[in-house]
Amino acid sequence: MKTQRTDINTQREPDGVNAPAITVRDVVRSFPDGEGGRIRAVDGVSLSFDRGEVTAILGPNGAGKTTLIDMILGLNHPESGSIEVFGTTPKRAAQGGRVGALLQTGGLLPDLTVKETVQIIAALHKDHLPVAEVMETAGITGIASRTVGKCSGGQQQRLRFALAMLPKPEIIILDEPTAGMDVAARHEFWDRMAETAATGTTILFATHYLEEAEQFARRTVLMHSGSVIADGPTEQVRQQAGAAHVTVTWAACSAEINQLPHVIDHEVRGSTITFRTDDADALARHLLTQTEAHGITVRPASLEEAFMQLTSHAATADRGAATAETEGVTR
Numbered sequence: 387m388k389t390q391r392t393d394i395n396t397q398r399e400p401d402g403v404n405a406p407a408i409t410v411r412d413v414v415r416s417f418p419d420g421e422g423g424r425i426r427a428v429d430g431v432s433l434s435f436d437r438g439e440v441t442a443i444l445g446p447n448g449a450g451k452t453t454l455i456d457m458i459l460g461l462n463h464p465e466s467g468s469i470e471v472f473g474t475t476p477k478r479a480a481q482g483g484r485v486g487a488l489l490q491t492g493g494l495l496p497d498l499t500v501k502e503t504v505q506i507i508a509a510l511h512k513d514h515l516p517v518a519e520v521m522e523t524a525g526i527t528g529i530a531s532r533t534v535g536k537c538s539g540g541q542q543q544r545l546r547f548a549l550a551m552l553p554k555p556e557i558i559i560l561d562e563p564t565a566g567m568d569v570a571a572r573h574e575f576w577d578r579m580a581e582t583a584a585t586g587t588t589i590l591f592a593t594h595y596l597e598e599a600e601q602f603a604r605r606t607v608l609m610h611s612g613s614v615i616a617d618g619p620t621e622q623v624r625q626q627a628g629a630a631h632v633t634v635t636w637a638a639c640s641a642e643i644n645q646l647p648h649v650i651d652h653e654v655r656g657s658t659i660t661f662r663t664d665d666a667d668a669l670a671r672h673l674l675t676q677t678e679a680h681g682i683t684v685r686p687a688s689l690e691e692a693f694m695q696l697t698s699h700a701a702t703a704d705r706g707a708a709t710a711e712t713e714g715v716t717r
């Protein structure tokens with residue numbers, strides 16, 4: 387078993403220790419759309435993930451997150467472009483136990499106990515962590531003798547997490563890991579993931595919950611219609627929508643409000659006015675020096691607002707492109 391590890395390590399030697407954990411180059415993957423055409427689930431994506439990085443992949447339904455993740459895991463293949471995991475093919479990296487996956491659905495046998503499940507999967511790995519240690523890490527020691535069928539959705543996800551951790555992977559890939567968990571279970575799950583991340587494990591997860599990206603991922607990749615529309619530190623992606631909120635106490639008339647610079651829209655509540663602005667500094671300066679406004683507070687846009695704005699921009703651009711294409715055909 388050690389020999390296999392050594393072989394794999396030897397294969398990645400030429401890439402050096404600083405090679406990215408995952409490299410995705412210009413990847414395209416399409417599927418039949420059921421009407422004789424094809425839909426590009428992943429449409430020219432290039433990404434690179436460093437070792438030890440924690441990244442969230444966000445996107446609305448159908449954005450291409452699962453298709454991309456499946457290709458990184460070697461469960462599916464790019465039509466064009468390439469993917470490397472530790473400088474080798476995704477399949478090889480996964481077979482070497484270097485990648486652990488927790489997918490949206492994963493077959494668990496309902497009649498086995500939690501511990502039996504971990505033991506059976508452990509027996510399939512040539513080299514794995516001790517069963518007791520993995521169960522402790524995943525927080526399932528207390529339900530070891532419970533049959534899987536009687537476990538809650540959250541407990542089953544923790545069991546899947548334990549199974550993913552068994553080969554002591556260097557990368558963990560999670561596709562909507564907390565779907566169906568209540569808030570407490572989600573918090574507990576992410577606490578455990580944070581402990582895993584602290585050991586230097588590369589973590590890549592797809593989620594619909596923006597607060598999970600905000601709280602847990604240093605980097606966020608935002609996908610829409612198969613493309614990456616934002617990628618960077620989560621904080622920067624949040625700011626990329628460009629909007630912030632400036633709130634003041636001010637008894638202003640609409641003529642005064644209409645003259646303000648950099649206002650996208652505004653909302654009046656009693657004597658308080660909140661402006662959505664594309665330049666909070668300039669607006670705040672103007673309000674404080676040129677008007678009677680006071681008690682100013684500035685709040686950046688939330689990730690959710692950035693998400694809504696960026697994805698709706700992308701959708702508008704898509705529609706524009708589709709219209710241009712149609713016009714091109716009819717002309």
Ligand SMILES: Nc1ncnc2c1ncn2[C@@H]1O[C@H](COP(=O)(O)OP(=O)(O)OP(=O)(O)O)[C@@H](O)[C@H]1O
Pocket residue numbers: 417418425426427445446447448449450451452453454
């Ligand atoms: N096996 C398949 N056959 C046909 N179309 C597919 C297949 N897999 C994915 N698609 C299509 O590709 C697009 C991207 O799907 P994908 O599941 O990757 O998105 P997603 O971002 O993971 O969505 P969700 O958040 O709903 O899971 C969708 O339009 C989907 O219908």
